[in-house]
Amino acid sequence: MTTTVIPHLVCEGAADAIEFYKKAFNAVEQMRMPGDNGRIMHAALTIGNSTIMLADDFPEYGGLGPKALKGSPVTLHMVVPDVDASFQQAVDAGASVRMAPADMFWDDRYGQVTDPFGHHWSIATHIKDMTPAEMMEAMKQQSECQ
Numbered sequence: 210m211t212t213t214v215i216p217h218l219v220c221e222g223a224a225d226a227i228e229f230y231k232k233a234f235n236a237v238e239q240m241r242m243p244g245d246n247g248r249i250m251h252a253a254l255t256i257g258n259s260t261i262m263l264a265d266d267f268p269e270y271g272g273l274g275p276k277a278l279k280g281s282p283v284t285l286h287m288v289v290p291d292v293d294a295s296f297q298q299a300v301d302a303g304a305s306v307r308m309a310p311a312d313m314f315w316d317d318r319y320g321q322v323t324d325p326f327g328h329h330w331s332i333a334t335h336i337k338d339m340t341p342a343e344m345m346e347a348m349k350q351q352s353e354c355q
Contacts, residue, residue: 215260216285219274220326223249223265229325230254233302234287234295236261256287275327284321284329292318292334299330314347315339 220226227249230236236254244250248265255261266274275281289295292310299322300306307329310320317333324330339347 212260215262216283218261218263218326218328219266219272220263220328221266221274221276222326223252223263226263226324226326227252227254229302230256230261233299233304233324234330235298257289261285278327281327281329284331286331286333288333288335290334292320292332296320296322296332299324299332304330312336314351315344316347 218226227236227238227241231238231254234256236256239253239255239260241252242250244265244267248267249263250267251262251264253260253262264272266272266277268277287295296310303325304322305325307321307323308319310318310332313319316336316339318336319331319333321329321331
């Protein structure tokens with residue numbers, strides 16, 4: 210199966226990011242291409258059946274990661290068999306908690322972390338299928354309870 214969209218992450222400290230992703234998300238390194246000054250120009254990992262590409266910051270070419278940009282508007286979403294175990298694995302590897310896992314109105318168990326390089330990750334386990342109308346009703350009921 211060919212993947213249509215592959216995220217390409219820029220990380221301050223790409224070599225450390227590769228090691229973090231191995232520990233946090235069971236990533237498998239596919240390749241790494243060295244650049245100048247010991248930086249990684251290009252690397253590829255697989256997480257589950259998905260490819261992630263990454264490189265070090267290269268500010269001289271406009272390549273800046275979340276730390277240099279003071280945040281990221283992007284969240285990478287992972288679907289896993291056990292959100293609680295995967296979430297804890299990421300936290301144990303050094304991710305910070307953005308949102309602890311909880312059962313959500315759209316019937317996923319869902320949580321969010323930020324990795325040490327500034328990238329946001331959501332982690333989810335699908336519980337059951339719902340129609341859009343059922344999701345809207347569940348969202349309305351959740352809002353009324355708050």
